[in-house]
Amino acid sequence: MTWDWAISVLGILAGLCTTGSFVPQVVKAWRDGETRAISTRMYVIISVAFVSWLGYGLVIRSWPIVIFNVLNLGLSGVILFLKLRSAPPRRKEA
Amino acid sequence: MTWDWAISVLGILAGLCTTGSFVPQVVKAWRDGETRAISTRMYVIISVAFVSWLGYGLVIRSWPIVIFNVLNLGLSGVILFLKLRSAPPRRKEA
DSSP states (O other): OOHHHHHHHHHHHHHHHHHHHHHHHHHHHHHHOOOTTSOHHHHHHHHHHHHHHHHHHHHTTOHHHHHHHHHHHHHHHHHHHHHHHHSOOOOOOO | OOHHHHHHHHHHHHHHHHHHHHHHHHHHHHHHOOOTTSOHHHHHHHHHHHHHHHHHHHHTTOHHHHHHHHHHHHHHHHHHHHHHHHSOOOOOOO
């Protein structure tokens, strides 16, 4: 088993854990309908990060980076949608 | 300006946004003391991801990957700590 093969497995494990970690947050926000403690700014900025990683993956033609970040963008987009949907309407200044 | 230089900038931008995205969540959880909607499983799994990325960065000797994932691990560790600290004690079966 070459060393390179083990490094690729470690990278894929890290990618799977990164993407997989958003699934329980999507399920919890969807099931509980409670998103108050979730930071909107976090999910706006991390979506920008995933778009950047997606561009990076396309430019260096790394399909694992592209695939993982399409999934990441989808999952973080759902969390952001659930957060914005449950956010109280902003009071308009008189 | 070589193409490689632009690709590196895109990768660093993506890394900065990924790490930076956790800061508003740390601030919100710390300031509000409210963590109910945050998924414990998400932060356990994403911490495993960051340890894996840290190992990956060390093995391929990529110092940006190492530095970003030490920061990511620190920030997600704080969120996990705040979440576990505010979690109600589990009821022991009689």
